[in-house]
């Protein structure tokens with residue numbers, strides 16, 4: 001069994017166990033959030049031994065060279081000595097809440113002022129720190145040229161540590177720390193003429209709202225079909241803004257969909273199912289999928305089988321910590 | 324000789340051309356698609372490339388033990404010779420679609436064949 005050294009702890013890592021689960025068992029885990037290798041909150045550095053390559057996927061080359069890895073997707077293959085990362089490896093920026101709007105009982109919109117040197121592409125995500133130890137990942141819905149704030153859409157998860165804190169406690173004027181922007185689900189330059197299919201559920205609409213406006217701003221000429229879905233009406237938001245946007249751009253087609261409460265205002269059914277029924281041939285399309293992890297994964301496969309190329313399917317599954 | 328095969332097929336570009344076609348065939352094939360149900364598509368893309376590079380006789384770092392370990396849970400779920408044959412068949416059909424000559428397809432099938440016992444845990 002590989003032995004993991006961390007501070008004064010020597011931990012036996014069981015077969016099939018991640019390094020994060022192992023340290024958790026010894027009560028010395030690093031902070032973590034998605035537990036799927038996406039958010040990089042759990043970043044650690046290996047100073048003796050070698051992390052498996054698969055635990056370094058998505059990290060910058062400079063970090064890989066220094067032995068950085070993600071313990072939540074690390075199945076140790078030999079003994080390792082690990083340490084917490086240097087501040088420089090996981091840079092933080094302070095962000096000041098300048099506007100908080102409760103859009104619906106389930107969704108809040110937050111706008112933060114950040115340093116000028118914080119750079120991002122709409123659709124990327126960053127970690128919001130509630131404290132030094134507790135962070136969660138949120139997607140950026142704003143577009144740099146449309147305003148000098150960064151915007152998030154937060155869905156209230158009942159009993160959720162960070163989302164409830166954001167809803168109930170965080171107020172305008174408060175400052176907090178955010179990480180650098182990460183992720184690869186964003187509008188790709190050079191695809192101006194492609195047709196785009198965007199599917200979002202719940203607050204998965206946050207990145208889509210950024211990506212669709214980024215595409216329009218960059219002069220996208222192909223068709224853009226946006227399917228925004230939810231079970232209940234209170235999780236469909238910014239519907240009027242999207243309708244106005246669609247009136248202004250004749251290549252934008254907007255479909256708000258409700259799967260449970262049927263009403264006349266919305267299409268009835270699941271966003272992903274409606275989208276794939278109405279667009280059965282996705283050859284040469286670019287597809288964006290954001291939100292519920294199961295929706296994202298199932299739709300990736302369906303979009304692929306409908307003809308979209310694997311490299312043209314961009315997605316953000318909103319993985320959450322399993323407790 | 325293996326490297327020569329990889330080059331004759333067109334190297335990495337051939338792998339990139341084949342990966343979408345091959346994986347679409349595999350997922351649409353009722354005989355084997357269930358083995359891919361729980362797998363993450365994005366990670367799978369990288370793995371499919373690894374698979375094709377190997378089958379095309381290209382450079383890779385997998386050992387027989389890796390192949391054994393990598394497929395052990397599938398063997399537990401019933402992976403057998405008929406599934407292996409189906410994968411090889413899809414591989415051949417993919418190459419045919421890409422216009423690859425029959426004798427090269429035969430060589431690819433022969434390379435895949437060398438992994439049979441490890442993949443099936445025999």
Ligand SMILES: Cc1cc2nc3c(=O)[nH]c(=O)nc-3n(C[C@H](O)[C@H](O)[C@H](O)COP(=O)(O)OP(=O)(O)OC[C@H]3O[C@@H](n4cnc5c(N)ncnc54)[C@H](O)[C@@H]3O)c2cc1C
Pocket residue numbers: 033034038039125136137138139140152153154155156157158159160161162163164203204206207316317318319320321322323
């Ligand atoms: C790449 C990425 C981008 C994301 N972007 C956004 C975003 O833009 N907006 C947004 O609102 N969220 C987003 N998330 C999800 C977010 O990071 C948190 O997981 C979410 O806010 C819950 O955190 P919490 O602290 O409130 O709940 P936790 O305290 O972590 O969880 C409390 C309980 O609720 C369960 N739970 C958590 N989330 C869900 C869920 N969605 N459905 C059912 N049960 C759940 C947990 O398993 C746990 O039992 C994103 C996640 C990822 C990985």
Ligand code: HEM
Pocket residue numbers: 355358359362363370373374377378385393394397402406407408410411435436438439442
């Ligand atoms: C023809 C010989 C085969 C070769 C050379 C081969 C090769 C590979 C390789 C290189 C990987 C990636 C391993 C990794 O990086 O983790 C892999 C994974 C996989 N293989 Fe095969 N394979 C073969 C046959 C099969 C067959 C017959 C099936 C099932 C019908 C199969 C199903 C899978 C699955 C489902 C995975 C992914 C497992 C996971 O993601 O956890 N393979 N294979």
Ligand code: FES
Pocket residue numbers: 031032033034035036037038039040041042043070071072073
């Ligand atoms: S990357 Fe490890 S917890 Fe998110």
